[in-house]
Amino acid sequence: MAHFSRRNFLSTTAAAAAGSTLLSRVSLAMPQDPVVNSKGVKKDGKPFNGEKVAWKARPFPMKNVRLGEGPCKVAMEADRQFLHSLPPDRLVHTFRINAGLPSSAQPLGGWEAPDCELRGHYAGGHYLSAAALMYASTGDEEIKKNGTAVVTELGKCQDAMKSGYLSAFPVEFFDRLRERERVWAPFYTVHKIMAGLLDMYVYCDNEQALDMCQKMAGWTAGYTGSLSYEHMQRVLGTEFGGMGEVLCNLYAVTGKDYYLEVAQRFDKKAFFDPLAAHRDELKGLHVNTHIPQVIAAARYYELTGDRRYRDIAEYFWEEVVSERSYCTGGTSNGEGWTSDPGKLAKELSTNTTECCCAYNMMKLSRHMFGWSPEAQYMDYYERLVFNHRLGTINPEDGTMMYYLPLATGYWKTFGKPFDALWCCTGTGSEEYAKLTDTIYFHDDDALYVNLYIDSQLEWPEKKLRFKQETRFPEQQGTTITVSADSPAKLAINLRIPYWAQGGSVKINGEVVPAFSSPSSYLTLNRVWKSGDKIELSLPMGLHIDPMPDDGTIQAAMYGPLVLAGRFDAVTKEMTYGDYEPKPGDQKKVADVVADGSKPTSWIEPDAKQLLVFHTAGQDQPQTLVPLYQVIHERYAVYWKVDNKTT
Ligand SMILES: [Zn+2]
Numbered sequence: 001m002a003h004f005s006r007r008n009f010l011s012t013t014a015a016a017a018a019g020s021t022l023l024s025r026v027s028l029a030m031p032q033d034p035v036v037n038s039k040g041v042k043k044d045g046k047p048f049n050g051e052k053v054a055w056k057a058r059p060f061p062m063k064n065v066r067l068g069e070g071p072c073k074v075a076m077e078a079d080r081q082f083l084h085s086l087p088p089d090r091l092v093h094t095f096r097i098n099a100g101l102p103s104s105a106q107p108l109g110g111w112e113a114p115d116c117e118l119r120g121h122y123a124g125g126h127y128l129s130a131a132a133l134m135y136a137s138t139g140d141e142e143i144k145k146n147g148t149a150v151v152t153e154l155g156k157c158q159d160a161m162k163s164g165y166l167s168a169f170p171v172e173f174f175d176r177l178r179e180r181e182r183v184w185a186p187f188y189t190v191h192k193i194m195a196g197l198l199d200m201y202v203y204c205d206n207e208q209a210l211d212m213c214q215k216m217a218g219w220t221a222g223y224t225g226s227l228s229y230e231h232m233q234r235v236l237g238t239e240f241g242g243m244g245e246v247l248c249n250l251y252a253v254t255g256k257d258y259y260l261e262v263a264q265r266f267d268k269k270a271f272f273d274p275l276a277a278h279r280d281e282l283k284g285l286h287v288n289t290h291i292p293q294v295i296a297a298a299r300y301y302e303l304t305g306d307r308r309y310r311d312i313a314e315y316f317w318e319e320v321v322s323e324r325s326y327c328t329g330g331t332s333n334g335e336g337w338t339s340d341p342g343k344l345a346k347e348l349s350t351n352t353t354e355c356c357c358a359y360n361m362m363k364l365s366r367h368m369f370g371w372s373p374e375a376q377y378m379d380y381y382e383r384l385v386f387n388h389r390l391g392t393i394n395p396e397d398g399t400m401m402y403y404l405p406l407a408t409g410y411w412k413t414f415g416k417p418f419d420a421l422w423c424c425t426g427t428g429s430e431e432y433a434k435l436t437d438t439i440y441f442h443d444d445d446a447l448y449v450n451l452y453i454d455s456q457l458e459w460p461e462k463k464l465r466f467k468q469e470t471r472f473p474e475q476q477g478t479t480i481t482v483s484a485d486s487p488a489k490l491a492i493n494l495r496i497p498y499w500a501q502g503g504s505v506k507i508n509g510e511v512v513p514a515f516s517s518p519s520s521y522l523t524l525n526r527v528w529k530s531g532d533k534i535e536l537s538l539p540m541g542l543h544i545d546p547m548p549d550d551g552t553i554q555a556a557m558y559g560p561l562v563l564a565g566r567f568d569a570v571t572k573e574m575t576y577g578d579y580e581p582k583p584g585d586q587k588k589v590a591d592v593v594a595d596g597s598k599p600t601s602w603i604e605p606d607a608k609q610l611l612v613f614h615t616a617g618q619d620q621p622q623t624l625v626p627l628y629q630v631i632h633e634r635y636a637v638y639w640k641v642d643n644k645t646t
Contacts, residue, residue, distance in 0.1 A: 035202050035249035043255035050252045052305035055370030057441040057448055060457065062136035062203075065436035068454030070471065071628070072385075072435045074395045079432035080140065082398030083130055085417060088146050091123040092153040094168035099157035109419030117184035118423075120168030124154055125192025126426030128209075132199035133433035144204050151200055151209045154193075164215035166193060174223060177235055187266075190216065191241035191292075192426065198249055210253070217250055217259055224265045236268040239289040244296025248303055260303060267300075268293060275312040280319050280341050287332035288423070291320075291360035298367040310371070317368055320361065321380055326406055327545040327555035327562050327637065328627065329383035332357045345550035348638060350410055350580040351403040358388040358404075359427035366438060369450075373441065375519045378450040379498045381438060385451065386473060387562040389431055391628030392424075400428040402579045408636040409587035411570045413578045422579070440466075446491035448521065452478045452538070462488055464528070473561055473626070474610050477503075477537040487529040493521040494536055499559045501541040508533055542600040542613075547638070554592075554641045556603050556613070556624060563603070563613055564627040565589065565636035575632060587634050590620055596643030 041048050067073040089105040094114050096103035111118045131147030134140055158166040165171050167190060176183040194216050200209035220243070224232060247263030250256075271290060274281040282290075294316045301309035323341035325331045330353025333339075339347055362384055369377040392401040392412070399414040402424045415425055440457050441448040447459070452472040458465050463485035470478035480492075496503060498519040505512045505522065516522035524534065540559025547553040556563040567587055574581070592615065594602040603624065606612035613624040627637060 035198060035252055037253050037255070038202070039205075039253065041253060041255055048255035050255065050303050053302045053310075053371070055302075055367075057370060057373035057443050057446075059366070059437050059441055060459070062133065062434060062436045063139070064458045064460070065137075065439060066456045067137070067436060068456065068469065070454045071390050072453050075390055075393050075432045076134075076137065076435055078393055078395050078398035079130070079429060080134055080138065080143070080398075082400075082417070083127070083134060083143060083146075083429060083433075085398075086127065086146075088149040088153065090418075091127055091150055092157070093123075094119045095124055095154055095157045095166075098168050098170060099160040101157060101160055108421060110415065110421040110425075111423070112421045117169060117173065118189050121189040121192045121423070122421040122426045122429075124150065124166075124168060125189065125194075125196040126429050128196025129192075129199040130426075130429035130433045132196075132203035133430055136203040137433055137436045147200055147204060148206060151197065151206055151212070154197075155208055155212055158212055158215060164219035166212060166216050166219075177238055178223075178227070178231075180234060180237075183238070185239040185241070187220075187238070187240035187243050189241075190220070191243045191246055194246045194250075195242065198246060198253070202253070213246075213250060214254070217247060217262065220247075221258065221262045224262060232265055233269055236266065239286070240266060242292035242296055245292060245299050248296060248299035252299075252303060263296065264300065266293075266296065272297065272312055275316050276308050278311075278315050280323065282319065282324065282337045283340060285337055286335055287337055288335065288354055288356045288360060291357060291364060295360065295364050295367070298364060302367070313364065313367065317361075317364060323548070326353060327557065328353060328387040328404065328406070329361070329380055330354075330358050330388045330404055330406075331361065342548040345547040345553050348407040348553075350405045350407055350583045352406040353388065353404045355388070355392050355401055355404065355424035356427045358384050359431050362389075362431075362438075369441070373443075373448060373493075373521075375495050375498070375521055378438075378495050379519055382451055382497065382560050385435075386560050387627055389435075391626075391630065393428055393432055394631060396631075399576070400425050405580060406637050407586070408589050408638055409567070409634055410581040410585075411574060411634045412631060413574070413581055414576055416577050420577075439468075445489075446493055446523070448493045448495070449478075449480065450495055452536075462490065464488055464490070473540075473559060476540050476559065477535070480534040480536070482528045482530065482532040482534075484528055484530050484532075487527045489525075489527045491523050491525045492528075492534065493523050494534070496520055496522050497538065497560060499540065499543065499557070501539045503536070503538045505537070506533075506535040509535075542603055542605075544599045552641050552643070553638050554599075555637050555639070556600070558611070558613070558626075561611070561626040561628075562637060563624040564630050565615075565622045565639070566625050566630055567622075567634040567636070569633050589622075589636050589639070590618070591640040591642050592618060593644055594641050602641070 037048050090108055093103045093105040093107050107114050112123050128147055131143045135144040173183050173186040177186050194213050197209040197213035200206040244263045244266035247259045251259035294313050297309040298313040320331055324337055332354045333347040333349055333352045335354055362381055365377045365381050392404055394414050401412055401414055402422050415422055439451045439453050439455050452470050454470050455468050465483040467481045468478055496516045496518055500518045543557050545555045545557050592602050602615055603613050604616045611626055615622045
């Protein structure tokens with residue numbers, strides 16, 4: 001699987017530059033919702049609405065949701081600190097050099113280094129998306145100012161290059177792409193830049209950014225329009241991120257049909273056709289190259305009503321979630337799907353579950369939920385939030401992980417602040433800036449409470465406000481208090497998670513005589529007035545998540561949380577800098593012996609500490625804690641369990 005890895009690509013780039021036509025399959029990630037025309041753009045004199053298929057449940061604008069104290073806020077603040085640490089003049093340095101403009105700034109390192117073929121993906125792409133989202137989530141004016149400064153400088157670079165082209169690398173990379181010569185992923189990088197500009201327009205009202213994004217789309221139209229269909233299909237053999245998605249979104253905010261047409265040039269036939277026919281031919285594919293293409297398919301469906309694209313997206317989601325995901329919700333091994341469906345027991349390594357894949361699957365899940373607001377989508381989303389997104393950003397300094405290793409006995413590694421700027425740094429910078437975007441959804445008559453995260457929601461159209469107070473996941477439930485200008489009729493849908501072991505709900509202290517089954521929404525339909533209080537209790541319990549193809553390889557879970565055995569601390573040198581821990585430098589962990597008739601009998605809760613557990617009945621006792629709380633220690637997620645019948 002070395003041929004999948006970026007590390008391999010990076011180390012062989014120079015040697016392979018002369019004449020090799022071996023194309024690497026490398027990847028990355030992208031922006032948010034259906035970006036809708038919220039600015040009142042008109043087409044033929046009428047307000048334009050490109051959404052042929054409206055979401056049945058829709059998110060609130062992020063500015064209407066604010067996080068309260070808790071692990072999500074800690075992650076968001078670490079991300080905010082990280083974004084503040086990046087000076088605009090360093091971010092635009094390579095763009096200026098590429099445009100022939102002077103710059104004396106110190107170059108960034110890692111994937112933003114002046115000789116890295118992906119340069120610009122973070123500095124002029126993810127950074128802008130993250131700044132725009134962070135502004136939407138927090139109102140941080142300084143972040144918006146820095147994002148605006150980057151847009152202004154990039155505008156000068158684009159003007160200097162005259163053709164509409166905007167990138168931190170020469171346009172010659174696209175010649176290599178066309179000729180099928182070795183090059184990393186030019187459209188991948190351009191997608192990040194276009195998405196960043198579009199986000200600056202959508203969330204920060206930056207009209208210049210929209211104009212720049214359209215110029216780049218014009219350049220893209222010219223490049224792709226000069227190729228035959230077959231030639232373009234070959235070009236799509238090189239990772240191209242969410243080009244289809246950003247062009248769809250550009251159509252949605254401008255009403256220019258042309259962008260939709262250009263977007264569809266990025267339909268990769270060899271990938272879509274089997275999915276449309278409900279055939280899992282994912283084995284051998286680079287994972288994060290392909291998830292963004294399915295998000296684009298989801299957007300095509302929404303903007304065209306073409307049901308085939310919905311089929312593609314739904315079948316893909318189902319296969320990845322049910323056949324190719326680990327207990328954390330993460331997917332990929334060595335960046336690829338390297339096995340047949342449901343075969344994961346032998347797919348444990350130091351570079352399982354790339355963080356970008358979690359980010360993109362979460363984005364895709366929001367589309368699924370929008371079309372059909374079912375709890376299964378948010379159950380999966382929650383799994384990723386609490387096991388893969390929390391815990392892959394270092395709460396101390398905002399540095400981020402690349403892979404989340406699930407092989408036993410390894411540790412977490414984080415990128416250095418100015419010298420990583422990997423794909424996953426980019427998607428992470430966006431993720432933790434938008435933790436506000438999925439907690440609540442709504443339709444015309446109902447509120448959906450999807451996630452149990454301490455937060456406040458404003459719903460100005462209904463003159464309603466909601467305050468959710470919880471220490472979840474330490475607390476097994478939540479309390480929601482309503483404020484209303486005047487009494488309002490509304491259905492409040494509370495997600496009852498798949499893991500709930502019973503549960504109950506009280507309104508104003510009185511138990512509601514009905515509840516709902518796991519993995520469904522409980523609807524509370526009434527006229528709400530100020531001060532009304534909902535208390536939801538969701539008892540957690542221990543359960544086992546075994547490998548689908550080997551029941552003796554098991555992860556332990558408590559409610560939504562993957563538990564990890566926590567072992568010895570690792571050094572700072574081991575923690576920072578690498579994509580993954582050193583393969584082979586593994587702590588050996590003894591097999592667990594358990595009573596086969598009682599699958600969780602080998603774990604017991606600590607008598608005093610919340611969310612701390614111990615192995616029971618083993619020769620060497622071990623301590624388990626939620627995986628997201630492990631930062632600087634070796635850990636074990638999957639255990640080999642020998643069942644003994646008693
Ligand atoms: Zn990544």
